[in-house]
Amino acid sequence: MTIDRSNSNPSAGDPIKVRPEVRPKVRPEVRPEVRVEVRVEVRVEVRVAVMRHEVDASGAAVDGDHIDLMVGAPMADGRAGGGAKSDPNARTVRTWRLPLAVWTAQGLACGRFAAVVLEAHRALYLELAEPRVLSDGRGRVVPLARGMGVASGGGSDQAANNATNQSNTSNTSTTTIRAFGRLIAITKFGDGAVAEITQDHP
Numbered sequence: 001m002t003i004d005r006s007n008s009n010p011s012a013g014d015p016i017k018v019r020p021e022v023r024p025k026v027r028p029e030v031r032p033e034v035r036v037e038v039r040v041e042v043r044v045e046v047r048v049a050v051m052r053h054e055v056d057a058s059g060a061a062v063d064g065d066h067i068d069l070m071v072g073a074p075m076a077d078g079r080a081g082g083g084a085k086s087d088p089n090a091r092t093v094r095t096w097r098l099p100l101a102v103w104t105a106q107g108l109a110c111g112r113f114a115a116v117v118l119e120a121h122r123a124l125y126l127e128l129a130e131p132r133v134l135s136d137g138r139g140r141v142v143p144l145a146r147g148m149g150v151a152s153g154g155g156s157d158q159a160a161n162n163a164t165n166q167s168n169t170s171n172t173s174t175t176t177i178r179a180f181g182r183l184i185a186i187t188k189f190g191d192g193a194v195a196e197i198t199q200d201h202p
Contacts (some may be wrong), residue, residue: 005116036099047072047126048149048179050103054140059131060144067098068118068141069195071177072126088124094175095121096186103144108182108197115186115193128189149179 048071055064072093097116102109126146133140152178177184182202186193 043150043152044075046149046151046177047074047146048177049126049128049146050108050144051128052100052103052126052142052144053063053097053139054142057133057137057140059140059142065100067100067102067144068121068125069096069098069177070121070125071149071175072123074148088122088127090123091115091120093121093123093126095119096193096195097149102195102197107145108184110182110197110199113195113197115195117188117193145180147179151175151178153185161193 048069049069051070053066053068054061056062070093095120097117098113102111102113123143128141128143128146131140131142134173153174172187172189174185174187177186178200183198184195185198186195
């Protein structure tokens with residue numbers, strides 16, 4: 001409290017006025033809500049194949065020729081083909097169409113390329129070792145590379161089983177594939193997709 005002596009005369013017997021002390025109100029501290037999102041990246045071993053799809057079955061270069069990148073489940077015993085998980089006719093292989101420029105004499109080229117998400121292909125293409133003429137006049141496919149890799153992201157768990165992140169409700173998802181000494185990041189947005197290929201540095 002505060003003693004006010006301005007208008008009092010103690011010698012005359014005037015009372016001393018006492019004013020209550022006014023303290024400023026203290027507002028409680030408001031801390032912003034902090035949300036921490038924890039994401040666990042799942043990586044799975046997959047089979048990977050790269051093929052040249054020639055529209056003309058004779059092998060003549062024509063417009064429409066392209067590269068197919070395929071990703072599917074490994075064998076039950078870990079080998080690159082067949083097994084309990086790999087019915088050769090099951091359409092479980094995630095496939096992207098890429099331009100011819102993505103493949104060079106040194107293998108997959110580094111750069112940014114337009115990509116097209118195709119419907120799932122049959123698992124037998126992951127084990128194709130020789131050129132194959134396709135039915136219904138669809139040309140032929142020529143295997144360029146095949147082996148094991150690791151997939152994560154939008155196509156991680158599903159890369160081994162149709163490789164599509166069905167639980168992702170957004171319009172954008174990214175699948176990352178490590179294979180053939182390259183890091184391949186394919187981002188799907190709406191109806192389009194882009195593949196970014198860089199040198200892999202484990």
